[in-house]
Amino acid sequence: MRTRGGVLVANIIAGLALGYTVANIGYGDYAELNRMFTFQDLRMLLAFAGAVVIIVMVFAVLRVRRAPGRIHAGVIPGAVLFGTGWAISGGCPAIPIVQVASGYLPALVTIAGVIVGMWLCHWANARYFHLDRGSCGL
């Protein structure tokens, strides 16, 4: 499954399953998301944390190779910006797609923002930061 066609099929399956799961957990629902971030409702937080625990255990059993990851100067500022944006708009990069798919048309604006933000980051990194993020290997 490492050929081009195989990777394509795997991406389609992953996308369908991810969109279906994320929508059914309720990450696209701003009220639910705010209840998670303010700890009024731990359901979605437990879903995320539970997933991480399962993944850690399965990867440990299967001895999945550890991808190298360097802590560079952009990690903390980037995560702060992302956290702020997530709390305000209710979208990480996958969620606005699910929101639009659920009928929330204004999420198209969030997607436009994400696109502009990524372009800005590329531009600013090339011009000012010069960080060797190596991030696409994530």
Added chain:
Amino acid sequence: MSNYWPWWAGAIGLALVTINYTLTTDRSLGVSAAWDRVLHWRSERQLERIDAQFTDDRALVEAFAAATAEQFATSPLAGATRGDTPTSSQEVGPHAGDETAPVAPLRPAPLVTQAALLLSIFVGGWVAAVTAGRFQLRFDMGDGFREIVTANPNTMISLLFAGGVLVGFGTRLAGGCSSGHGLSGCGRLRPVSILATAVFFGTAVLVSFLLWKVI
């Protein structure tokens, strides 16, 4: 509103998606990386082409080595090779790569597949919304957004856009989002991912409390 999955079903679902993707493709699932690469498709296409060129060149060199060895081993007639080599070299270049290009183990996923990932998320989300009876075309972001953030449509649009810019900029600067750092990275216990996840989640908690309590 309460027909969402219980937490354990969500956990199993998210874990299955991530594990299945990692095992079948030997790559990490990352939605923001997919966005990034699709947005910069021009430069990504160029990279893919350069990559293909490299494999072409390598194949060309190998083909030359093989041909040279063959020539010297089988036919001692030097005149015949001098006439043939230039034309054959130009023909070998573009064609050899297609047949003999070795698949590098850790190349990023092809561009098309990343676009397919984003489209599939849309389809998956749509199927979920329709089958759960939640699908409804609307021009607001729901009661929660109206009560917690703003009821003014113009402010809503501005905030969504500003938030989106922060998300796009922040995820690329930090090198990942809730799927790349949060699920794949934390699942592999990468320190950078655990740090990033803690920071973006902590910030989101702070900002949400501010929105909810103060404003």
